[in-house]
Amino acid sequence: MRFFSDNTATACPEILAAISEVNHGRAKAYGDDDWTRDIDGALSTYFGTEVRAFVVVSGTAANALSLATLIPPYGVVFAHEGAHIRNDECGATEFYSGGGRIVGVPGANGKLTVETLGGVLDELHVSVHSMQPAALSLTQATEVGTSYRPDEIAALTALARRHKLHVHMDGARFSNSVEFLGCDPADISWRAGVDVLSFGATKNGALAAEAVVFFNRALVRDFELRRKRAGHLMSKSRFVSAQLLAYVSNDVWRRNAARANGLARQIGAAAGSALLYPVEANEVFLKLGAERKKQLREAGFEFHPWGSEASGNTRFVVSWDQPESDVVALCKTLRSHSQPPGD
Amino acid sequence: MRFFSDNTATACPEILAAISEVNHGRAKAYGDDDWTRDIDGALSTYFGTEVRAFVVVSGTAANALSLATLIPPYGVVFAHEGAHIRNDECGATEFYSGGGRIVGVPGANGKLTVETLGGVLDELHVSVHSMQPAALSLTQATEVGTSYRPDEIAALTALARRHKLHVHMDGARFSNSVEFLGCDPADISWRAGVDVLSFGATKNGALAAEAVVFFNRALVRDFELRRKRAGHLMSKSRFVSAQLLAYVSNDVWRRNAARANGLARQIGAAAGSALLYPVEANEVFLKLGAERKKQLREAGFEFHPWGSEASGNTRFVVSWDQPESDVVALCKTLRSHSQPPGD
């Protein structure tokens, strides 16, 4: 019963079928095929505004390529101190930008606030001797499974704009947040002031498909060249584009997200006081302690510690295809833990 | 009837099936799955020696990441002046290496020779003021559809070693050469002195799958970190690894290559004196002139010019899945061209 990551999941049937469906005929290479040409339109519809969108095959590529487009080599990206771009991408943003920097900002529940970010920005001494503030990167859903509300994002992007920062969103779990919030994709992206979104599908049912969505379309040529140069322009692009087209069709994205979110909520409800953060996407973070971790592992549950093993904190990620039985079993075990013995 | 590129081809049934077959259960992410763990073994068997191999999804990534591992930022890569890494990757090698340089060396039939390369190497004035010779990159099959013989490669790698150059091979069409030469994969790789091979499957029947194969295993940790940092470590690696495992199983690679090579040979035979280079893989280069190009296009044949449109030179690439009727029609038209009118 594996709760390591939504990256352990399978691809969903519609997306696998889409790959088979486009597997006919000789399609022009490097994105000049019919399906890739449909991406702009499909995502413009999805977001309710005209966008330019580019497919890539990994979230790290989506994040680092878009940030490299948004900042100069001496630019600073502000992000939550727990952000994936800072901790889990082996310095991809530093590499792609030619030596940029990510400044981690603390914040409760995985979120930046106008207060914490504003405090950091106000303390900067910007001069020719310092790196130059250039972008804000928000993660939605956050690294601890919470979701920014539209007005929280809007307040942060307004602050960013006052400091002349471009705004990027790492949306590896964007769909989970949209589903949780019950809002429109636009509400937590361009309408809230986001310039460029890494729109993830891989974790939520694709094989390997992300779109970099430019709401601010001024920089797309630079992005296209950087993508090619990075080896992220796929020769047989149709197989990536087909995944994304299927993902935004027939509410596949929503159905997958809803299932994972719902199961995560069940786990959160079962966890009682062990719950570290509100469950607002498909991840559940628990303070379990050494003994309960051990018991869970012995009972066949697989999961990662959150922070050090010693902290006793753990992360459970629910995939779109998680067997319900896994969740039922986990909930049962967690509930038994929270009962006083002898009850 | 499209002869643009083998990148326009579909994925072959075995490889598509392999993707479906691995699409079950929750596999560990980022290459820690059963199929990716099998890659080293499968490719060690394929090459007949112990290798370390890493899957990526594009040839540009395979080439640039491996060259960045082989050279310092101030390093020079020597390659044929027509090499893909020099002309068609938007400077990926320069980017990944942190400012390296590719020096193009001329050579008939798309090949470097000990004479041409040796001449360039002998003329170098290496000092602290110059960039430093660091690697040789050979392309097999070459950019003009010819194949280096094992002894040609061995002579070039011996020369490289005398100049302390690492040897990389861009094997985007490696299988086509193995099939054409009727040799063992080892004969034109490690046995001939190649250190690292970009082993391509995408053009020959995969969706998006290449392996970087280290015969010289000293540098693999550096490669792994560069790959991750570039966003080329796939979270759901099983879907890439499955393609490669299928590719090297049951002679899929050979069957696909043999079909494409064979059809290309038919075109070459039909082309008569228009043929620019010997057909030793799945590409045919013809000197057609403006009038015959126009006629062919009007007859429904799609292909790229080779060099400028004005040169009249053209490239026809035959895919593994090329309809035989395309080739029959093309051969017929070419033969009619080579007949004197009124015959």
Next chain:
Amino acid sequence: MRFFSDNTATACPEILAAISEVNHGRAKAYGDDDWTRDIDGALSTYFGTEVRAFVVVSGTAANALSLATLIPPYGVVFAHEGAHIRNDECGATEFYSGGGRIVGVPGANGKLTVETLGGVLDELHVSVHSMQPAALSLTQATEVGTSYRPDEIAALTALARRHKLHVHMDGARFSNSVEFLGCDPADISWRAGVDVLSFGATKNGALAAEAVVFFNRALVRDFELRRKRAGHLMSKSRFVSAQLLAYVSNDVWRRNAARANGLARQIGAAAGSALLYPVEANEVFLKLGAERKKQLREAGFEFHPWGSEASGNTRFVVSWDQPESDVVALCKTLRSHSQPPGD
């Protein structure tokens, strides 16, 4: 009466004279002159061990070039959160290393300790997803004018070695520390475990001269090529080397440092409880508050705030050539401040 920085100082007579003295004849360019060839010997004598040393003209170049030699592009440098390399070099280390990262570590009195650094190192989760710990950079004298004791350095470098980190020292004010500690240059460099030292002369009486001193000589060829490539190999190197030769001759370095340190101590003594850090080099940091800052500025003293203006904290740097009258006047004013009114 200007206490902004020791970079505002003049060049000392011996060093200016040395420039004139070498200004004869046609000397070979790019470091192949007699004076530059003497640098290794002169600094080997100075440090009491065989070194390889390279002259450059700025501290930023010395630091960033040596760190780029010590770390891979995905490497992390650990340094005090107040370090010049982190805050005042516009990301030079990130640039020169090809996208490395500096992790700031807190510590009282501008110093790292085995506890603070060890805590950070112990919490790292190093994997292919993280940047890789690669170097420790210590600043001597520190950014707040304190000096690490030999045993403090030795303890930190031992910790670094246990974590396989190279050790760099930013010695922009190295001479001030040697003078303050009354120790041998070796005691706070190689004997204490430092691999590479940025040995500064500019702040202490040169026009523009720093040496990068390799105690660990394995990496010097890489450094030389990086220096050239950066435009930091001077064509007329004799004029830089002459400065350094004069600097380490006849105790020029010590005399200049002693004068600056001594005057700084006087200021520290006059400052009473306003003193923020012990005066262990040529800098004095004071907590003055808005009113006293204003009074000092009106009285003709020029200095920088330390941190924000609002903090009321200030930095006074004493140059080797600071007029004694400046210091007398400053001390008098500070003493008057610390007297209860009416005394």
Next chain:
Amino acid sequence: MRFFSDNTATACPEILAAISEVNHGRAKAYGDDDWTRDIDGALSTYFGTEVRAFVVVSGTAANALSLATLIPPYGVVFAHEGAHIRNDECGATEFYSGGGRIVGVPGANGKLTVETLGGVLDELHVSVHSMQPAALSLTQATEVGTSYRPDEIAALTALARRHKLHVHMDGARFSNSVEFLGCDPADISWRAGVDVLSFGATKNGALAAEAVVFFNRALVRDFELRRKRAGHLMSKSRFVSAQLLAYVSNDVWRRNAARANGLARQIGAAAGSALLYPVEANEVFLKLGAERKKQLREAGFEFHPWGSEASGNTRFVVSWDQPESDVVALCKTLRSHSQPPGD
């Protein structure tokens, strides 16, 4: 009798004196001093138009920093195949630009022409797969001691502009060309279409001083940050600025250039048919053959081969301070060589 390079020369008295003259008082650091603030004005006067100018200490820094400002990381710089930026700076442009490329273009007498450059530009296939043409770099005086005429430069920059290329000039020996041509500095820079000039003083009498002169002032902030980040913003900038101010005062630049040019012309006249290129600056290139080279070296003349030793070609560079006796002796020897024996 050393004719290796003008980099072997001394500094001229006015420039050395200027350094002493500014060596008083505490000047603000990092270019905020009175002398550096005068640079824009002094060079605006020199060039007869409003410029922004930045001092650096090496020609490589001047060239690579300005080119990095002019091109994107995937940009191509076109330059003569013999250009210093291509052959003698260890890839500085590739490094500073983040992986750009220099394409060498052939041309007689060290010069590009509208025909050779135009031919290369017309043959380009620019697409997302190729690096992007971005800048033209001209060298004045050229690497073989010839000088572009104003109309030659204007024709090349007009061609560049039609291809949307920025124009950089490497003016390491700019003054020598101005003196030779008897023109105004403007005539071969901004009036002829140059955007940014590396204006060299080091080879012509300074210790270490070059100015990057922006006629097109849009990009200067980017340049300033790149310069700082590279360690090329001098803390004690006054000592560099003073050199440049002295250089453009009282025709120091012209006097030095005139002397070197005049002596070079004498050598050229003495060389007879051995002369490889017209002498239009301070360099003389001779085809001497092995025997005459040997004789000259035995007679105490020091010089570099031009190309390989085997070619028999040689380069003699005359410094501003070359002893006249060196030149007299050289001329005499050359003349004796060109006499048939027994004459």
